Amino acid sequence: MAKAKATIHGAVSIVSAIANKKGATLGISLKVEAIVETSEGKGIIIQSENKNISSRLINKTIEKTISKKDLEKNKITITLTSEIPTGYGLKSSSAISSAVALACAKIFKPKLTEQQILLAGVNASIESKVSITGAYDDACSCYYGGFNVTDNGKRIEYILKSTIKFNCSYFYSKKS
Numbered sequence: 001m002a003k004a005k006a007t008i009h010g011a012v013s014i015v016s017a018i019a020n021k022k023g024a025t026l027g028i029s030l031k032v033e034a035i036v037e038t039s040e041g042k043g044i045i046i047q048s049e050n051k052n053i054s055s056r057l058i059n060k061t062i063e064k065t066i067s068k069k070d071l072e073k074n075k076i077t078i079t080l081t082s083e084i085p086t087g088y089g090l091k092s093s094s095a096i097s098s099a100v101a102l103a104c105a106k107i108f109k110p111k112l113t114e115q116q117i118l119l120a121g122v123n124a125s126i127e128s129k130v131s132i133t134g135a136y137d138d139a140c141s142c143y144y145g146g147f148n149v150t151d152n153g154k155r156i157e158y159i160l161k162s163t164i165k166f167n168c169s170y171f172y173s174k175k176s
Contacts, residue, residue, distance in 0.1 A: 008099040034103045063124070
């Protein structure tokens with residue numbers, strides 16, 4: 001029936017938003033790809049090689065992006081491919097929720113704004129208890145890339161433009 005793909009990158013925190021709801025993040029090159037396909041039937045199927053991905057977060061993101069009427073008329077298959085390891089602070093949850101929301105919006109709500117797509121993932125993160133603040137700062141850097149400063153409480157992004165290009169290495173050890 002219909003198929004859409006979205007690719008979103010990860011990020012790292014520079015200033016945590018937990019203390020005062022203001023955060024700063026920086027986009028990185030590791031990415032997640034979400035492919036959403038619809039077919040006849042009903043239900044949601046999530047396919048991913050990474051078994052640590054939160055199905056609660058994905059399901060909540062879908063609920064925030066696709067109407068109940070459309071969910072009842074379509075079988076939704078989501079295939080996730082991610083370079084971002086989970087549990088290392090590389091904003092995999094924000095990247096996944098943003099990628100799922102964007103791919104779903106391409107099929108079901110193509111007129112959604114970028115802000116509405118971001119908020120679908122942010123609100124799903126809070127409701128699925130993946131995030132305390134909703135990680136609006138994380139979602140902005142995943143979605144837009146670059147350096148982002150936000151007020152997570154008010155869902156405001158402060159526009160900062162940088163012409164400086166740099167390379168950064170981020171080392172992490174594999175969990176046993």
